[in-house]
Amino acid sequence: DKTRQDLKRIFNIKEIPTLILIGPDGKILSTNGRNMISLYGAMAFPFTEARITEIEATLTKEGERLPQKVQDPKHDHELKLDMAKAYLCDACKRQGRFWAFSCDICNYDLHPACVEETF
Secondary structure, X not given: OHHHHHHHHHXXXXXXXXXXXXXXXXXXXXXXXXXXXXXXXXXXXXXXXXXXXXXXXXXXXXXXXXXXEEEOOOOOOEEEEEEEEEEEOOOOOOEEEEEEEXXXXXXXXXXXXXXXXXX
């Protein structure tokens, strides 16, 4: 249909589904809203580049406060701090995002809070 083709051309859409974020002033905030939400969820609101920069700065500060490596008593290998889009914590079995302690050898991941609980 013509409208669909026009929108794909105007917004330079390469994949479907696509989420175009439009601000209160009617201007385009991002043509990559789908990626913003999949990475940061509701934290990304109001979906501006400034907000994404703020989130990334906060995540960096959080990572700087965590040790780079830990040894968990329930796991044989050393766990390294890693940034992950999504993972399943092997201790509590809940999904995690962002910082994780991971084993490169056997794909074992823990939330930072779950590592702290084991000591």
